[in-house]
Amino acid sequence: MKRLCIIFLTMLASLSLAAQKQSFEFYYIAHDRTTPVSELCNRLEQVYETALSYEDYAVIFYLPNYDAPITVKVNLPGDNRKDFKNIISELRLKPSHEIFADVDYQNIINLINAHDFIDDAGTPTYTSVLFCWYVTPDFWQFNYNEELIARLYFNLELEKFSGYVETQIMHSHSDGLEVDARYPFGTKNLCKNMGFMLLPY
Secondary structure, eight states: OHHHHHHHHHHHHHHHHHHHTOEEEEEEEOOSTTOOHHHHHHHHHHHHHHHHHOTTEEEEEEEOOTTSOEEEEESSTTOOGGGHHHHHHHHHHOSOOOOOHHHHHHHHHHHHHHTOSBOTTSOBSSSOEEEEEEOOHHHHHTTHIIIIIIHHHHHTTGGGGBTTEEEEEEEOTTSOOOOOSSOTTOTTOTTTTOOOEEEEO
16 A cells, blocks of 8 residues: 555656646737738647647647637647647638737636746746747737737736746738837837847748
8 A cells, every 4th residue: 555655646746747847838829811821820730739749848829819719728737639720720711810908818817827837936837938929010000019918928027037938929021010119019118128039930
């Protein structure tokens, strides 16, 4: 009996260690007429296939869709990887998906609370964290850069986790996105210390 207890505790410790060794990535997918859908789907599918191959790679895909967004988790509690095909179908079959910033903000907060990157003791729960935002010029024009990216950065206190939490902002190389170099996230300047990367694809 004692031996069984030792084996059980060893297994629990191994599972806990495995969880701590996971990386975590969150993908927000803004989609409209300027989105190069084939290239975007290829990029998302690469991330998805990598997550299928490596259990230490935890990923959440989030496609806004007004009040019915599509969320897919891989290698996390509530794993619904089979629904990933729904995101690809939505992107390929529909011209755009409407963003409802208040809904998206609260949903993302709920997701992060459920899979927090910091525990109650202030210790990182993953090896690294990435927030990757696929955006469009309309995303910036309608101030979602401020209502979502800046608001989440500020309220999640991401400034405290430089070197652990990274932010990438992706946009089509041909979409003509223009960003105010001085106030990229609005005049409130909530992200003034964010070392984000604005990357064309």
